[in-house]
Amino acid sequence: MRTYIRYWIEMLACLGKGNRTYYLWMGFLSVLILSGIYAYSHQLRFGFIVTNLSNQVSWGAYIANFTFLVGVAAAAVLLVVPTYVYERPEIKKVVIIGELLALASIVMCLLFVTVDLGNPQRFIHMIPPFGKINFPESILAWDVIVLTGYLLLNLHIPGYLLYQKYRNRPASKRFYMPFVYVSMIWAISIHTVTAFLFSGFGSRPFWNSAILAPRFLISAFAAGPALIIIIFHFMNKLSSQKVEKSATEFFSRIIAYTLPTNLFLFMCELFKEFYSDTLHNLSAHYLLFGIHGHFMIAPYVWAAIVFQVSSSFVFIFPAFRRRHNLLLAACGLAFLGIWIEKGMGLIVPGFLPTPLGDLVEYTPSLVEFFVCLGIWSVGAFLFTAFSKVAIAINTGKLAKKNLP
Amino acid sequence: MNLLALLKSKLLAGRVNKAAPELKLSRRSLLKGSLGGAAVAAAASSTLTSKATAFSWDQFFQKHYKELTPEEKKKVFARIEGELSQKYKRKVTVDDPQPIEGTKFVYALDLSKCNGNRRCVEACVKENNLDPSLAYIKVLEMDRGGLKLDAGDRYYDRATVPAKDKIYLPVQCNQCDNPPCVKACPVEATWKEDDGIVVIDYDWCIGCRYCQVACPYEARHFNFKTPEVPAERLNPNQSYLSNRIRQKGVMEKCTFCLHRTRKGQYPACLEACPTGARKFGNILDPDSEVSQILKTKVVFVLKEELNTIPSFYYYFG
Ligand code: SF4
Numbered sequence: 001m002r003t004y005i006r007y008w009i010e011m012l013a014c015l016g017k018g019n020r021t022y023y024l025w026m027g028f029l030s031v032l033i034l035s036g037i038y039a040y041s042h043q044l045r046f047g048f049i050v051t052n053l054s055n056q057v058s059w060g061a062y063i064a065n066f067t068f069l070v071g072v073a074a075a076a077v078l079l080v081v082p083t084y085v086y087e088r089p090e091i092k093k094v095v096i097i098g099e100l101l102a103l104a105s106i107v108m109c110l111l112f113v114t115v116d117l118g119n120p121q122r123f124i125h126m127i128p129p130f131g132k133i134n135f136p137e138s139i140l141a142w143d144v145i146v147l148t149g150y151l152l153l154n155l156h157i158p159g160y161l162l163y164q165k166y167r168n169r170p171a172s173k174r175f176y177m178p179f180v181y182v183s184m185i186w187a188i189s190i191h192t193v194t195a196f197l198f199s200g201f202g203s204r205p206f207w208n209s210a211i212l213a214p215r216f217l218i219s220a221f222a223a224g225p226a227l228i229i230i231i232f233h234f235m236n237k238l239s240s241q242k243v244e245k246s247a248t249e250f251f252s253r254i255i256a257y258t259l260p261t262n263l264f265l266f267m268c269e270l271f272k273e274f275y276s277d278t279l280h281n282l283s284a285h286y287l288l289f290g291i292h293g294h295f296m297i298a299p300y301v302w303a304a305i306v307f308q309v310s311s312s313f314v315f316i317f318p319a320f321r322r323r324h325n326l327l328l329a330a331c332g333l334a335f336l337g338i339w340i341e342k343g344m345g346l347i348v349p350g351f352l353p354t355p356l357g358d359l360v361e362y363t364p365s366l367v368e369f370f371v372c373l374g375i376w377s378v379g380a381f382l383f384t385a386f387s388k389v390a391i392a393i394n395t396g397k398l399a400k401k402n403l404p
Numbered sequence: 405m406n407l408l409a410l411l412k413s414k415l416l417a418g419r420v421n422k423a424a425p426e427l428k429l430s431r432r433s434l435l436k437g438s439l440g441g442a443a444v445a446a447a448a449s450s451t452l453t454s455k456a457t458a459f460s461w462d463q464f465f466q467k468h469y470k471e472l473t474p475e476e477k478k479k480v481f482a483r484i485e486g487e488l489s490q491k492y493k494r495k496v497t498v499d500d501p502q503p504i505e506g507t508k509f510v511y512a513l514d515l516s517k518c519n520g521n522r523r524c525v526e527a528c529v530k531e532n533n534l535d536p537s538l539a540y541i542k543v544l545e546m547d548r549g550g551l552k553l554d555a556g557d558r559y560y561d562r563a564t565v566p567a568k569d570k571i572y573l574p575v576q577c578n579q580c581d582n583p584p585c586v587k588a589c590p591v592e593a594t595w596k597e598d599d600g601i602v603v604i605d606y607d608w609c610i611g612c613r614y615c616q617v618a619c620p621y622e623a624r625h626f627n628f629k630t631p632e633v634p635a636e637r638l639n640p641n642q643s644y645l646s647n648r649i650r651q652k653g654v655m656e657k658c659t660f661c662l663h664r665t666r667k668g669q670y671p672a673c674l675e676a677c678p679t680g681a682r683k684f685g686n687i688l689d690p691d692s693e694v695s696q697i698l699k700t701k702v703v704f705v706l707k708e709e710l711n712t713i714p715s716f717y718y719y720f721g
Binding site for chain 1: 544587592593608611612619629654707710
């Protein structure tokens, strides 16, 4: 117990030390977090009137970011499988980064769900025995359960491994391997359930599609690795832990498959909508071309398509993707493209037109914007802190014996 | 006025201007914009009412409606009555009439009679203590020659109705027998009662709006702010599961006026309708008017293919 407390104290102390870039970055994030809290306090006081949501467009930026981030969290499985199943050494060194990224993403997801509640203080209504969770009927109940489970799994696995490393003890497989296997399936389940959240109702034909879950997973397996490659780049630049080139190559090769597949599935969806030419294609029409002069989202979606198509080329051709700067740019574009496509590009058209044919457009309000920015900053803050500690432990700088 | 609100109202003003050529959009954006811009102004007035809406531990630990014992119910109703009477400076009573055994309520609406005068909407707003920005009933105006829901206009504004070559389709909660909203709710804050009415426990709803996403009839309405019911039109006879004053951040919906219908009265919308288009009654009673209509007329429901099994029928009399 003593060691455990000392472990925590040392980890926190480790967070206090860093160079100027580190302080500036964390300070910058703190300012954004504070502005997010300030914006959210408005929403708490005045209600959702400070958002641009309406009875027509029930969900917006919060749920869009939530959906996207569930994907980022699920993508951690792409590091977990090669590490523990195929024992690839170059990935094994950084697997913990993936797990910590999943952890930070899940925290962001839960925050996004919370700020989307009209009565967040009533969250206890979900927790039995006092609360009543509508399980298994409600997919939202499922989602809360699988997300919490994933949070716990990703707290336990890296937590245990790091603690053992800190104490200089070998990690015993019994204590983490079963959880690793569970977390692989669990990662798939969080994104599947999140897709079912949308695809489960006949009231919204745009989402009522069987390929929504596969689309979510594939796009997650493109956006997640794109982010991981960018993170590797910064680790190599800013930290003492170096990531091997082959790890980056491994992930860019994954994206070479997943990103074009994502575009393919998107195209399948569009074929169904437009060729059958029923009234159910109005949402898809809105998405791409706008309807009756409402086309707020179309330019963004076209940009998302262009981003994904152009970055696909970089990933597909080895000659392109081996150029580091080009690869980084492609990762940025792919990430952004998917963020638009499966974030606002998926959520908003589901509500346009409404089931009774109303058209009300939506763009996030300033309050929503700052709350979102605040939550992303919480994620970046947490992830930076987690990685800093993990790298210190992994490289032996932070260990029980050599006290700083 | 603080900076954030100022920026926001500016932003919203921009949106309204951009939307101006589109009549349909501009009116709604204006509404939303003025509400948003006025949010802070409203805050001033909401401090007046903050007593009634302030955080209360009693409410925080209050159980789900179905779990309340009769004594606990009494206490809860007394708390709500106290808060509301104080806020509105008049006596408010809160009860919870139970479903009558052997009763299942059904609505039938004669489309050949409805002329789009929207008296039902007005009566409903009054009866159910609705905030002026909400309405449980939407009347869609459509061209003759079909029932194209997506081409309906709910914002029509005419000096006289009916307009030439138009038909009118009022839509409210269908009280489905296979309700997607009930399935969606993660905390069982909404359920179907024995007489077929789908209700919401406003003190239990967490405000996730998933039920609103699931509903194919746009029958669920969210409180984007603390509802402001003008004291002069307050209906003081309230019931826990229907027309009592809601809070901000919770869902609300049409309950077929259960506080009236379970006491043998007609829903407010039916009483207000001057054309006689609205019929309401117990489908389990073979002699009731609605039973007769279902037997003798060609009736239909909205979006039958979704298998929600509505209790709200339309017919041409
Ligand atoms: S908004 Fe309220 S009633 Fe609707 S699903 Fe959420 S908790 Fe249930």
